[in-house]
Amino acid sequence: MSKTFRLDEPVFELVNRHPEVVDIMVELGFRDITKPGMLQTAGRFMTLSKGMKLKRIEPETVRRAFESRGFEIIE
Numbered sequence: 001m002s003k004t005f006r007l008d009e010p011v012f013e014l015v016n017r018h019p020e021v022v023d024i025m026v027e028l029g030f031r032d033i034t035k036p037g038m039l040q041t042a043g044r045f046m047t048l049s050k051g052m053k054l055k056r057i058e059p060e061t062v063r064r065a066f067e068s069r070g071f072e073i074i075e
Contacts, residue, residue, distance in 0.1 A: 004072045007059075011051070012043035024065055029055055 005014050011033065015021050025033050030051055032038050052062055063073055 003070050004074050006074050007049040008047050010044055011046050011048060012039055015039060024069060028057060028062060028065055
């Protein structure tokens with residue numbers, strides 16, 4: 001199974017397809033994703049792209065973290 005995703009897809013869908021994404025996101029500073037219910041509520045409309053802007057995380061940092069774990073980010 002290919003490990004590809006877009007930065008503008010809801011985090012909820014991304015995590016459902018690839019549960020290991022939670023660990024990568026926590027390492028990047030998205031700690032709230034582990035709070036009970038957060039993924040099922042905010043995760044349905046929050047995207048990684050929006051989260052990066054909110055947390056002021058450079059896109060290249062996110063890209064490297066995911067690519068180092070075998071993911072491909074589709075533009």
